[in-house]
Amino acid sequence: MPEVRVEEAQRFMQESLLAGGAPLTEAMAHADLLLHADVVGHYSHGMNRLELYINDMKSGVCNPHAEPIILKETAATAWVDGCDGLGATVGNFSMALAIKKAKECGVGWVAVKRCNHYGMAGYWALKAEKEGLIGMSFTNSSPILVPTRAKQGTLGTNPISMAAPATGGDSIVVDLATTTAAMGKVEMQIRKGEPLPEGWALGPDCEPTTDAQLAFDAGKLLPLGGLEKTNGYKGYCLSAMVEVLCSGLSGSRATHNVPQWSHSQTEPPNLGQCFVALNPECFAPGFGDRIADCLQHWRNLEPVDPSLPVLAPGDKERNNAKVTHARGTIKYPESQMTSAKRLADRIGIRPLEAI
Amino acid sequence: MPEVRVEEAQRFMQESLLAGGAPLTEAMAHADLLLHADVVGHYSHGMNRLELYINDMKSGVCNPHAEPIILKETAATAWVDGCDGLGATVGNFSMALAIKKAKECGVGWVAVKRCNHYGMAGYWALKAEKEGLIGMSFTNSSPILVPTRAKQGTLGTNPISMAAPATGGDSIVVDLATTTAAMGKVEMQIRKGEPLPEGWALGPDCEPTTDAQLAFDAGKLLPLGGLEKTNGYKGYCLSAMVEVLCSGLSGSRATHNVPQWSHSQTEPPNLGQCFVALNPECFAPGFGDRIADCLQHWRNLEPVDPSLPVLAPGDKERNNAKVTHARGTIKYPESQMTSAKRLADRIGIRPLEAI
Numbered sequence: 001m002p003e004v005r006v007e008e009a010q011r012f013m014q015e016s017l018l019a020g021g022a023p024l025t026e027a028m029a030h031a032d033l034l035l036h037a038d039v040v041g042h043y044s045h046g047m048n049r050l051e052l053y054i055n056d057m058k059s060g061v062c063n064p065h066a067e068p069i070i071l072k073e074t075a076a077t078a079w080v081d082g083c084d085g086l087g088a089t090v091g092n093f094s095m096a097l098a099i100k101k102a103k104e105c106g107v108g109w110v111a112v113k114r115c116n117h118y119g120m121a122g123y124w125a126l127k128a129e130k131e132g133l134i135g136m137s138f139t140n141s142s143p144i145l146v147p148t149r150a151k152q153g154t155l156g157t158n159p160i161s162m163a164a165p166a167t168g169g170d171s172i173v174v175d176l177a178t179t180t181a182a183m184g185k186v187e188m189q190i191r192k193g194e195p196l197p198e199g200w201a202l203g204p205d206c207e208p209t210t211d212a213q214l215a216f217d218a219g220k221l222l223p224l225g226g227l228e229k230t231n232g233y234k235g236y237c238l239s240a241m242v243e244v245l246c247s248g249l250s251g252s253r254a255t256h257n258v259p260q261w262s263h264s265q266t267e268p269p270n271l272g273q274c275f276v277a278l279n280p281e282c283f284a285p286g287f288g289d290r291i292a293d294c295l296q297h298w299r300n301l302e303p304v305d306p307s308l309p310v311l312a313p314g315d316k317e318r319n320n321a322k323v324t325h326a327r328g329t330i331k332y333p334e335s336q337m338t339s340a341k342r343l344a345d346r347i348g349i350r351p352l353e354a355i
Numbered sequence: 356m357p358e359v360r361v362e363e364a365q366r367f368m369q370e371s372l373l374a375g376g377a378p379l380t381e382a383m384a385h386a387d388l389l390l391h392a393d394v395v396g397h398y399s400h401g402m403n404r405l406e407l408y409i410n411d412m413k414s415g416v417c418n419p420h421a422e423p424i425i426l427k428e429t430a431a432t433a434w435v436d437g438c439d440g441l442g443a444t445v446g447n448f449s450m451a452l453a454i455k456k457a458k459e460c461g462v463g464w465v466a467v468k469r470c471n472h473y474g475m476a477g478y479w480a481l482k483a484e485k486e487g488l489i490g491m492s493f494t495n496s497s498p499i500l501v502p503t504r505a506k507q508g509t510l511g512t513n514p515i516s517m518a519a520p521a522t523g524g525d526s527i528v529v530d531l532a533t534t535t536a537a538m539g540k541v542e543m544q545i546r547k548g549e550p551l552p553e554g555w556a557l558g559p560d561c562e563p564t565t566d567a568q569l570a571f572d573a574g575k576l577l578p579l580g581g582l583e584k585t586n587g588y589k590g591y592c593l594s595a596m597v598e599v600l601c602s603g604l605s606g607s608r609a610t611h612n613v614p615q616w617s618h619s620q621t622e623p624p625n626l627g628q629c630f631v632a633l634n635p636e637c638f639a640p641g642f643g644d645r646i647a648d649c650l651q652h653w654r655n656l657e658p659v660d661p662s663l664p665v666l667a668p669g670d671k672e673r674n675n676a677k678v679t680h681a682r683g684t685i686k687y688p689e690s691q692m693t694s695a696k697r698l699a700d701r702i703g704i705r706p707l708e709a710i
Contacts, residue, residue, distance in 0.1 A: 076431040077461035077637040106432035107462045111638045134599065150656040150665045162596045164603065172599060174592040181586055197584045199554075206659050224589050225579050229552045231536055234579050237529040237668040238593075240649070244489065244519045244527060248646055251639025256652050282432040283466045284606025291603055294595070297611050301505040304561050310505045313592040 002337050002354035003329040010035050012340065012352040013050055019347040020054035022064035022086060030088035033119040038330045041320035044184030045120045047336060051343050052117075052261060053086070061265045062086055062116045068093040075105045079250065080112040084268040087118030094275040095127045095135070102133050102277035111249035115139070115271040117261060121161035122175030122317075128277040129163035129171050136162045136276040140246040140255045142269075145179050146220045148233040151206040153220050156255045157182055158242035163314070164280075166291035173314030178239035179221040180232075186216050199226025246272030329355060357692050357709035358684035365390050367695065367707040368405055374702040375409035377419035377441060385443035388474040393685045396675035399539030400475045402691060406698050407472075407616060408441070416620045417441060417471045423448040430460045434605065435467040439623040442473030449630040450482045450490070457488050457632035466604035470494070470626040472616060476516035477530030477672075483632040484518035484526050491517045491631040495601040495610045497624070500534050501575045503588040506561040508575050511610045512537055513597035518669070519635075521646035528669030533594035534576040535587075541571050554581025601627030684710060 004012075013034050017027035030053065038046035056062035066085030070078050078097050082090035094110045101108030118124065121137045128135025141156030157177035164172050181200050189196055189212035196210045202220040203209035208227060209218075223235025247254040252272030259269060280287035294312075301310040324330060332340075332354075340352040359367075368389050372382035385408065393401035411417035421440030425433050433452050437445035449465045456463030473479065476492045483490025496511030512532035519527050535555050544551055544567035551565045557575040558564035563582060564573070578590025602609040607627030614624060635642035649667075656665040679685060687695075687709075695707040 071639075072637060074461040074637050077634075079638040105460070106429040107464050109462050109633065113639065134604075147653055147656060147665055149658045149660065149663050150653075151659055152656055154652065154656060160593070160596075162599065164599045172595060174596045176589045176592055180580065199581070199585045224586065225535065226554070226581070226585060230554045230581060230585075231579065233666075233668075234531045237531055238515070240527060240653070240668045241515075241517045241529045243649060244517065244646060248519065248642055248649075249489075249633075249635060249638040251641060251645070254645065254649055254652070256649075278464065278604075279432075280604060282427060282429050283434040283604040284426075284468065286606060287603055290606070290609065291599060294598060294603075294609055294611075297509065297609070298502055298505075298595070301502060301507055301509060303504045304506055305504070308504050310502055311588075313588075313595045 001331040001333055003331050004352060004354050005329050006035070006039065006324065008353055009038060009047060009330050013047060015349045016050055016054055016343060016347060019349050020057040020064070022057060026064050026086050026089050029092055030086050033088045033091070033123055036123050037120050039321050039324045040317035042120055042317070044182060047332065047340065049117070051339065052263065054343065054347065055263050056116060056265055059265060061268050064089070068112070070097070076101055076107045076109060078110045080110055082112045082115040082273070084114050084116060087116050090115050090273070091118045091124050091275070094273070095124050095137070095277070098275045098277040099128055099131050099133060102128070102279045106279045106282035108277040110275040111246070112273045112275070113250040113252035113270065114268065115252065115273045116269060117141070117271065118273060120175060121159040122163060122173055124275060125161040125163035125175070126173065129165050129173070132165055134162065134164045134278040134280060136278070138242045138245050138274040140243055140252070140258065140272050142258050142260045143255050144183065144219055144221050145223050145236070145239050146202055147236045148223065148228050154256045155236070155239040155243060156258070157221070158239040158246070158255065160238065160242060164291055165288055166295055167288035168292060170292055170295055171314060172291055172295060172312060173317065178224050178235050178242060180224050180226055180235065181221070183216070183219070183221065186212055190216060199230060199232070245274045249274065356686040356688055358686050359707060359709050360684050361390070361394065361679065363708055364393060364402060364685050368402060370704045371405055371409055371698060371702060374704050375412040375419070377412060381419050381441050381444050384447055385441050388443045388446070388478055391478050392475050394676050394679045395672035397475055397672070399537060402687065402695065404472070406694065407618065409698065409702065410618050411471060411620055414620060416623050419444070423467070425452070431456055431462045431464060433465045435465055437467045437470040437628070439469050439471060442471050445470050445628070446473045446479050446630070449628070450479050450492070450632070453630045453632040454483055454486050454488060457483070457634045461634050461637035463632040465630040466601070467628045467630070468605040468607035468625065469623065470607065470628045471624060472496070472626065473628060475530060476514040477518060477528055479630060480516040480518035480530070481528065484520050484528070487520055489517065489519045489633040489635060491633070493597045493600050493629040495598055495607070495613065495627050497613050497615045498610050499538065499574055499576050500578050500591070500594050501557055502591045503578065503583050509611045510591070510594040510598060511613070512576070513594040513601070513610065515593065515597060519646055520643055521650055522643035523647060525647055525650055526669060527646055527650060527667060528672065533579050533590050533597060535579050535581055535590065536576070538571070538574070538576065541567055545571060554585060554587070600629045604629065
């Protein structure tokens, strides 16, 4: 696979977003968000989506000059209008507000309407973790999760994320879609020519399928847990919980009214997002030590297969980031290089250079 | 199955708890907690556990006269010492505190150490829902969940619960263990003589098993999602998240140091619990209408099997409660009647009467 220097990937995304109409500060912030996903190995949420964001700015679906507005506020809460700004613009504004409130009174709970897609949810939780706080973030998204017993996708992958600091610079990071797998993982199985494990998706006939292409075409993902017999209704319930905290609190669109995200979007998605910060200093002393103890305990558990060590939540991404930084490059598939070339030509910027 | 009038079940549990040493107010509160589980059909968390609570009081593991103490406080947060009180004593104190804070400043986040088992997590979330708030509650528990790739159970079923009010007296209630299934469900499969679905549990050899008896003896439950290939690490991450919010914030024991709950408990479990209330009025107007719209949308989805309608989160329990109240009785298995008889003889109260 072609290798691209981390700085070059960042340069390319920044310039693309600038050419798409974003002010420099917002282009830098949004490029940082996308770069994070590629660095930690979640390629589906990184440069892979760059063109969607550019198109949204060009079509007016996203207003990169938007400045979020606080509509209502208490010491611990805020209701914010994201004004259809870029994901990073709204995320940085809202998480900074949650962090400020958490430092002042222990909790900051910010619910935001009129949001665009904001990349990896965990990126936002980590903003609070870097300030010594517990961070949490949730977003609703396009309808793709089929509730237990139903025929039709009507909830989103509605992710749950949480990050918490541990002593010694360590951390726990939880970041997961409430579907069994994201659609990006289904695409990966198609590319590899491999079937899906049971419990990932339904086919067009609403019956469970292990045919990756059928599942991709149908767009009916099962909730975490899979079918009813393996308690997939729990993933459905978790997705519904995220819906309550996002569209419920913010007054955004509910997921079942959100259009699919596409290259020909015509109206703002008006997503709902939640940014939460919690100050451990308001509770029992020694928080960081206790989290470090848990991390150490989990990592030291005896594995079933000695070649597959037990990981703590967030270790996979941390390890991927270490490898990326040591190598200094990100490996993109050929198809990504081709899309990047086409995008560069279209918006008139210097193409992405592989080494 | 023998039928017991709801009032008689309540009378029996109250008298048992009184005889076990609880003051009247606490016996009534704790009986209400257990009765709720039986009324909504989660028998594992109801009278089924009565004798464990009685034994805990008799052995001094639980102090039914305890009064929880606020150790640290801000407008939005509190750190509480549960002082080894009964689950209902600590839960009522802590959720009332969270509700008061949410009404004053939008959020109340209360973390509690030195807790005993507190029944169904959703019961506590519902306390806030009845006040027009979003309620959430989490607890850690005894180690039984095997983290992905590990051989040993080290996290708890660590439940996540949330309840939110909808217009017209309706509500959404999420209440789920972060394992695929609770051990009580494994016992049910043994009684029915049926195998487990794949993805529920490991056997004593740490390999996946569908043998219910083997799984019960081994005590190694898989996280929600099952094995690694069906992304069971997500259930593991959710359980870890609950751990951070419970033992992390409160300074209680981490799950891996909590003893199994048994009839011969010798020391307090020192569990960590979290009680959260969130005031929708601090966010976008029309919260109840939006939740009602989601509930209606989900319930009206076309089902795959017309005889199995799509349920909204909490519908199953609400429907069970309706049936229970209409009938006026709870159906207990013979084994429950036998244990109740033995308990009554032992502590010298009037036996539980079936109709």
